[in-house]
Amino acid sequence: MGKVTIKDVAKKANVSVTTVSNVINNSGRTSPDTIRKVKQVIEELQFSPSASARNLRDKSSHLIAVVVPFLEKGRLQDNPFYWQLVLGIEEGARNHQFHVILLGVDEEENFSFVSERHLDGLIVVGTFEGTPILKQIQALDVPCVFMDSYMSEFNLYQVLLDDEMGGYLGTKHLIGLGHQRIALLSGKLQQNGVNYKRWLGYRRALEEAGLPYDPELVREEPVSTAGGYQASQYITDPRMNITAVFVFSDVGAMGLIKGLHELGVHVPRDISIVGFDDLFYTDYMIPSLTTVNQDVIERGNIAVRLLLDQIVGESRDDARKVVLPVSLKVRKSTGPAPNVQSAP
Amino acid sequence: MGKVTIKDVAKKANVSVTTVSNVINNSGRTSPDTIRKVKQVIEELQFSPSASARNLRDKSSHLIAVVVPFLEKGRLQDNPFYWQLVLGIEEGARNHQFHVILLGVDEEENFSFVSERHLDGLIVVGTFEGTPILKQIQALDVPCVFMDSYMSEFNLYQVLLDDEMGGYLGTKHLIGLGHQRIALLSGKLQQNGVNYKRWLGYRRALEEAGLPYDPELVREEPVSTAGGYQASQYITDPRMNITAVFVFSDVGAMGLIKGLHELGVHVPRDISIVGFDDLFYTDYMIPSLTTVNQDVIERGNIAVRLLLDQIVGESRDDARKVVLPVSLKVRKSTGPAPNVQSAP
């Protein structure tokens, strides 16, 4: 029975393919009667136009790709954060009649698929400045939006979080509870990177409270579940006098709490913990996790909008970066600093 | 500078487009010299053939879609399980030069995009028997593989888990610890569905141990994080005498443990919990979760292979269903039944 084409429709409706095409795209001038007839035949024949043929003509595919670089093994597998991000992107794209290709790439990837498939745009998730992948992407000259990435170049399109504020809020919360020795599990502090911004917020909160900044309290090891777990050793070093830890990811915070638990350290009685992301399960951790909330799905939606702005050509140069607000979700993993508690 | 086409290559290499095409697809007979020359020009011009043009000719897109039905709100957002599944699929597809479109669909979706884009195949994740979506997909007549779905029709391609064994292993483990009143948070027990199979395993283990089957112990409410949490009420009903719970998802188990914790019930001292999936974070829960392990990434890989078998036409009818093994990961959420413990 083979695919039905525009020709079949034209024949059955007794019109030209031009007219059928016009009806489909409601372009040109067509009489209401003809439109009705053609539409009916389209319905009868269950005709739907071939995307390949259109792409070939239009040099556009209505296809965007979510590019997920596999930089560190396991980094992406581990974090459910990305699933939500991708769902948000898919949702946004669908609302605009775009489809999204999901693509894992490694260092040696060549991006020929972009021109081969006439991709209309790319959303790049979780990459770093200065990686070969980034250079390749930039050479591509295709609309692009970066998410959860570490880009300082100011002319790139990005959907960001108010990371500085996140760092500030979490730290301020802890200070308000009387904590003075607040450790940071920050991940790599790359200039202008996400973690760097959060770190700035941390410093601002300290300064505002008149507390000294001690670089010894900051750990730049990458924060995965396992990383957080291992950090428990360092955190409980008695010479450090740490009473609170701000971990820049919820998965890291979960690992840390587990590690502390095994060392017999009670959260929050002995040590308070703040996370970052507000993953779906943080409310179900024991204790439930105080963390910095972000709307991940919304982020995905906005990334698509930003990409489509470029594709459709309405590049509003004033809004290359969209910064989303954060808020602090206070739960049970934070409490008064031990010395304060025993004061009265 | 516009896209470079096969014509440009032909001209620069002083050959016909036919020859260039032959070199690209190494079809036909071409002299080694010509091949070398053409390849060099391709390199120089950075030529990569247009997928749209190819698709138009070949009626094939080298594109498959992962279809994710939004049946219950939140069901998919919640479970990081799907992220791993999709990563496995992507990885498998990439290894075979296919790209994958990620697509959320709701009840009213029409699947015209399949023919429009000449999709080569579909992987359908997490759907149920008898849904309108399923009917539509089956009417499509496109290669298809179902995952994490509830299909009894025996002629469908599916990647399954040895669910019966999973149910058996978890239950047997609990029985071995002296538990006799073992509750099930099973989700819907649809005939031949995933949960049904697990339930069969549960029954087999009971029978083998000479324990009675009590339908009152089985709860069919859907098991999400919140669902597990709420179930804590029922589980602790003193009339039930429950000392262990088998939850058919890790997210549900997490919710339940949280709920029990808030009721002052200690896991595993008072109640033992077994989960299902072995999500990445189960080792970091407090207590760490005893659960049924499955290799999700591998499942994705196999789904792609099964799909490609159909697409390439090597349908080996003997293997429409691939059943993957499960194993039990014993951790700290299970322990001796209270009465046994106090026996000696």
Place this chain on the structure above:
DNA sequence: CTGAAAGCGCTTACAG
């Protein structure tokens, strides 16, 4: 308001 025709970039018989 409607239609004939060119062209998008490929591949594949077919001829030589």
Place this chain on the structure above:
DNA sequence: CTGAAAGCGCTTACAG
């Protein structure tokens, strides 16, 4: 071993 030509299914000037 190589090339001219048809055709995949659309859309868009262009002419009427």
